[in-house]
Amino acid sequence: MNVYASVALSGDGYMDDRSPRRLILSTPADWREVMRLRAWADAILVGAETVRRDDPSLTVRDEALRRERLAANRPADPAKVTLSRSLRLAPASNFFTAGSGARIVFTDNAAASPLETAAEIVRIPDLSAARILTELEKRGFERLLVEGGPRTLGLFFAEGLVDTLRMAVNPAVRVGDPHAPRFEPPFDPARFPQQRRRLEGMEVTTYTLHPDRTEEDLHYLRQAIALSRRCTPCATSYRVGAVIVTRSGDRFTGYTHETSPTHHAEQEAILKATAAGADLHGASIYSSMEPCSTRSSEPESCSELILRHGFSRTVFALYEPSCFVCCEGAVRLRKGGVEVRVYPQLAGEVRAINGHLGLHE
Numbered sequence: 001m002n003v004y005a006s007v008a009l010s011g012d013g014y015m016d017d018r019s020p021r022r023l024i025l026s027t028p029a030d031w032r033e034v035m036r037l038r039a040w041a042d043a044i045l046v047g048a049e050t051v052r053r054d055d056p057s058l059t060v061r062d063e064a065l066r067r068e069r070l071a072a073n074r075p076a077d078p079a080k081v082t083l084s085r086s087l088r089l090a091p092a093s094n095f096f097t098a099g100s101g102a103r104i105v106f107t108d109n110a111a112a113s114p115l116e117t118a119a120e121i122v123r124i125p126d127l128s129a130a131r132i133l134t135e136l137e138k139r140g141f142e143r144l145l146v147e148g149g150p151r152t153l154g155l156f157f158a159e160g161l162v163d164t165l166r167m168a169v170n171p172a173v174r175v176g177d178p179h180a181p182r183f184e185p186p187f188d189p190a191r192f193p194q195q196r197r198r199l200e201g202m203e204v205t206t207y208t209l210h211p212d213r214t215e216e217d218l219h220y221l222r223q224a225i226a227l228s229r230r231c232t233p234c235a236t237s238y239r240v241g242a243v244i245v246t247r248s249g250d251r252f253t254g255y256t257h258e259t260s261p262t263h264h265a266e267q268e269a270i271l272k273a274t275a276a277g278a279d280l281h282g283a284s285i286y287s288s289m290e291p292c293s294t295r296s297s298e299p300e301s302c303s304e305l306i307l308r309h310g311f312s313r314t315v316f317a318l319y320e321p322s323c324f325v326c327c328e329g330a331v332r333l334r335k336g337g338v339e340v341r342v343y344p345q346l347a348g349e350v351r352a353i354n355g356h357l358g359l360h361e
């Protein structure tokens with residue numbers, strides 16, 4: 001999932017004041033850029049307090065951009081996503097009624113809610129950004145725009161899940177209220193590539209927190225998928241391939257059952273790397289399928305192995321289907337600070353390779 005955060009700020013760093021009116025911070029040119037970001041997104045996420053206070057419609061309000069999306073076989077509006085513990089949200093608000101996008105509410109609240117008819121309510125055990133992102137990816141979303149407010153942004157930054165931050169500051173607006181919502185980049189700005197420019201009276205800074213590595217990811221992921229074909233089909237396991245690339249560029253590979261009938265692909269590759277004395281801290285592992293989170297035949301799951309050896313990235317094509325167990329690999333890895341990237345465009349091939357388990361391309 002590509003996660004883009006976008007915020008508008010007053011000259012003194014506030015996202016809003018405390019008056020009942022919505023504080024307008026964007027100039028028309030800034031607003032047009034935000035519309036383009038919305039048109040880029042598969043889903044837009046705001047916290048429940050923003051839904052209550054601002055009543056945003058979160059739609060693409062530009063006919064040309066809507067037509068572009070439709071021409072690309074995408075819905076005219078992105079899906080709208082919010083998170084709420086209380087479920088205290090009005091079904092008549094714009095979030096639930098404006099535009100044509102799907103509506104999703106993430107909650108850890110088990111109580112029945114009148115929102116059930118207005119949105120998909122996704123009940124999850126914890127409202128972490130890692131779980132929200134994973135659930136959205138499993139529903140086919142690949143680009144998420146997080147628009148605020150500060151608590152929701154804080155959740156995504158705290159878990160290291162924002163790839164790009166766009167910050168648009170309007171120096172002509174001052175709020176000067178220490179109790180109003182504020183935002184400051186929760187990272188050292190000097191450490192990340194950034195682009196600064198002026199846009200019709202606003203100062204826009206874009207920070208790249210995680211550079212795009214699609215080309216390299218697809219290259220190694222294709223190698224992992226090719227390796228998975230070497231595993232003999234068997235009714236009790238998936239055919240998976242894995243490639244490790246260390247920080248110094250060494251490569252180690254593995255596939256399911258390569259040296260033992262209980263070994264998974266990631267485990268095989270890690271065993272070869274450790275036997276060679278390789279330093280796996282900061283390494284990347286490419287696996288055709290989501291690394292497992294529970295094992296009965298081995299002491300550690302592949303996710304535990306990846307975390308214990310200090311890998312910094314995990315890349316895979318297909319979320320583990322529910323043929324055997326409910327896999328939590330991606331959530332566990334993200335919670336452990338590992339960057340997880342999923343490339344669903346290669347998932348069909350992985351399903352076809354696992355046709356012996358009834359999976360289809």
Ligand SMILES: NC(=O)c1ccc[n+]([C@@H]2O[C@H](COP(=O)([O-])OP(=O)(O)OC[C@H]3O[C@@H](n4cnc5c(N)ncnc54)[C@H](OP(=O)(O)O)[C@@H]3O)[C@@H](O)[C@H]2O)c1
Pocket residue numbers: 006007008009014015016017025046047048049050051053054083084085086087088127128147148149150151152153155181
């Ligand atoms: N300038 C901008 O770019 C911009 C953009 C968006 C918003 N805003 C402003 O931001 C303000 C609202 O921001 P906010 O920070 O107070 O609220 P928020 O981030 O919009 O929403 C927070 C709400 O999300 C739900 N939530 C559940 N679990 C959470 C978790 N783990 N972390 C965070 N939230 C969780 C809770 O809803 P429940 O209370 O329902 O349980 C919580 O009250 C508004 O004044 C709005 O105008 C400004």
